[in-house]
Amino acid sequence: MKRDEVPQDGLPYYGEQRKAVYALDRNGHYEAVASSGWQVEATVTGDAIAEFERLAQAALQRARRGECSPLEYHMYARRMDLPTLAQSTGFWRCGVRRALQPQVFARLRARRLQAYADALGLGVDELKKLP
Amino acid sequence: MKVENFEHRHAGHCETGVTSSLLRHYGVELSEPMALGLSASLTFFHFPFVKVGGFPITAYRMPPGSVYGGLRKALGLTMRKQRFGDPDAAMAALDAELAGGRPVGLQASVYWLPYFPPEMRFHFNAHNLIVYGKDGDDYLISDPVFDQPQRCAAADLRKARYARGTFAPKGLLYFPQALPAQFDLRAATQRAIGKTWKMMLHTPVPYVGVRAIEALARRIETLARKNPDLRWQRLFVGNVIRMQEEIGTGGGGFRFMYAAFLQEAGERLDEPALRAAAQRMTDCGDAWRRFALAGAHFARKKPDVTPARLAALLRECAAQERANYEALKAWSKARAA
Numbered sequence: 001m002k003r004d005e006v007p008q009d010g011l012p013y014y015g016e017q018r019k020a021v022y023a024l025d026r027n028g029h030y031e032a033v034a035s036s037g038w039q040v041e042a043t044v045t046g047d048a049i050a051e052f053e054r055l056a057q058a059a060l061q062r063a064r065r066g067e068c069s070p071l072e073y074h075m076y077a078r079r080m081d082l083p084t085l086a087q088s089t090g091f092w093r094c095g096v097r098r099a100l101q102p103q104v105f106a107r108l109r110a111r112r113l114q115a116y117a118d119a120l121g122l123g124v125d126e127l128k129k130l131p
Numbered sequence: 132m133k134v135e136n137f138e139h140r141h142a143g144h145c146e147t148g149v150t151s152s153l154l155r156h157y158g159v160e161l162s163e164p165m166a167l168g169l170s171a172s173l174t175f176f177h178f179p180f181v182k183v184g185g186f187p188i189t190a191y192r193m194p195p196g197s198v199y200g201g202l203r204k205a206l207g208l209t210m211r212k213q214r215f216g217d218p219d220a221a222m223a224a225l226d227a228e229l230a231g232g233r234p235v236g237l238q239a240s241v242y243w244l245p246y247f248p249p250e251m252r253f254h255f256n257a258h259n260l261i262v263y264g265k266d267g268d269d270y271l272i273s274d275p276v277f278d279q280p281q282r283c284a285a286a287d288l289r290k291a292r293y294a295r296g297t298f299a300p301k302g303l304l305y306f307p308q309a310l311p312a313q314f315d316l317r318a319a320t321q322r323a324i325g326k327t328w329k330m331m332l333h334t335p336v337p338y339v340g341v342r343a344i345e346a347l348a349r350r351i352e353t354l355a356r357k358n359p360d361l362r363w364q365r366l367f368v369g370n371v372i373r374m375q376e377e378i379g380t381g382g383g384g385f386r387f388m389y390a391a392f393l394q395e396a397g398e399r400l401d402e403p404a405l406r407a408a409a410q411r412m413t414d415c416g417d418a419w420r421r422f423a424l425a426g427a428h429f430a431r432k433k434p435d436v437t438p439a440r441l442a443a444l445l446r447e448c449a450a451q452e453r454a455n456y457e458a459l460k461a462w463s464k465a466r467a468a
Contacts, residue, residue: 001387001417013250018278020141022164022387024413030164030391032143034278040427041376044369045250047430048184051366079242081185084254087296121243121290 003033011037052079063130069105070130071116078120088119133264134234139273139280143384146198147172148275149236149259156234157307159206163275167192168392169319170201171326173385175452176339177347183297184254186370189347191385195238195257195298199305205319209309214301218293221302222285225262225270228306234263234273238303240294246272246281251377257298262288320396320405325463328456341453347371348445351438365430368441372426375419383419386412404462411455418448 001023018034025031056076062068075085082100086093091112098104099116108116110124117127137156142148142163150170151163167173172193181188193201202208215221228235240256241247264271269282283291292302334340351371354364375383390412397405422444429436 001413001420013248015248016279017248018141019276020143020278021384022143022391030387030394030409032141032163034141038376040372040423042250043427043430044373045377047366047369048253048373049250079253083182084184084296087299088254088294090295119295 003031006033006035007038007040008036009039009042011039011042013042049079052076060130063102066102068100069102070128071105072100073130074120074122074127075100080120085116085119089115091115132229133266133271134229134232137234137261137263137273139263140275141278142275143388144192145259145274145276146195146257147388149261150199150202152261152273152275153234153236153307154208154310157310159208159307159310161206162391162395164388164391164395166198166202167385167388168327168396169205169323170198171205171323171330172198172201173327173389174330174339175341175343177343177350178338179350184370186367189371189374191375191383195259199236201323205323206314207309207311208307210305211308212303212305214303216301218289218302221292221304222289224302224304226265228304229262229265233306234261235304235306236261237288237292237305238298238300239288239291240300241291243287243291243294244283245287246274246277246283253377254294254296255298256294256296256300316396317400320400321463321466324459328459328463331452331456332460341449341456344445344449344452348442348449351445352442354438364438365432368426368438369430372423372430375423383416383423386416386419390416402462404458404465408455408459408462411451411458415448415451415455418444418451422448 003023003025006021006023014037018036020032021035022030023033056073059068059073059076063070063073075081080088082093082096086096089096099108113124113127117124120127140148140152142151147163147166150166151161154161174193175191177187177189179187199210203210213224215224225235237260239258239260240254241258242252242254261273262270263273266282268285270285270288272281272283274281292300294300331340337343337346351368354367358364390409393405393409393412397403397409422441425436425441425444429441
């Protein structure tokens, strides 16, 4: 990659920030060049975020109908999936999966609720609520 | 308090950048590409059975910790590494090092660092950064992937240092303890390049090295057989690209960085063969960029990009990389003889 081929697509979320990439200058010598981002990166990152948002919205609808617990919504809203949440709390996956059911969630002990809340960076009251 | 003479430097990647900046502060001049090359941290692996976020893990470099770990033998560098069971002890140890005027490297989760733009915050625990001061309740952070120094509140940093899950940092804190007065660049380069081509060409399992690139090409070709859902296929391809662009260094950046290493080593040792290898490594990086671009088009539902086309581009990367490592192997053998 030559210096003038370094992507400068001005990704909005970079703001004033720049990434450093290595590219060849005119004499064929490598140097670090500041880049304002590549559209490719924005595309794939955007897709990954959109997928979490889709899952969160679906969970929100189901939670409002009482088909799943608010925990499922908060999990996806925090860009986690079930294995990540299980690892973050240290609980078994089957336990976390059960806690996604509203009736199980309602009977969770305070310590367990606190562990979920800590892993998601929320207060216990927020964890029980839906937006 | 603040370590006055610490200089923030912008880098292509977190761990190589942290290593290079820390070494520079403690008195060893080592550029970022040299840190990558001499630690033999360039690789490729794709483990179909290890999932991150529901998709198999694909990586373009060795696992976290291998850059400063890999320099241990090459340079005779000893990093003092500490992990803590208790977050309060971890924060106290950080303050103690800062009070002693020592900037330290930390491992932390990207998701819980508020200075990252929201679009970049995913649950990735193996991010590296340098703390070089504390101002009130804020820590002063030199994060090599940002061009300016950052600040982070103590509570946020504490949470980021204690994220759990894959690559859990457990409060990891490190700084160089014993530094090499000087080191044999030629010996270190030969050893590191030898390690890299051995890993890329001769790993006995097809999950690491050039064969892993070919395996990934086959996998992408047959995605439809595994799951006919097009949306899933797009996410799969997008995830491979994301590991390359976002979690890696951007645009097959490790290949360009390795090319920079080969160039620098070639010049300092006066080895035309290494400079030629740098040129070929640049071509590899460009091939990876073409793959990333096509992958993004595939994710954006452009009809002219098919999985077969992506696989062909990947095979091109594999062929170029293979040729280059073979050339490096020949160079190593000639030097050893």
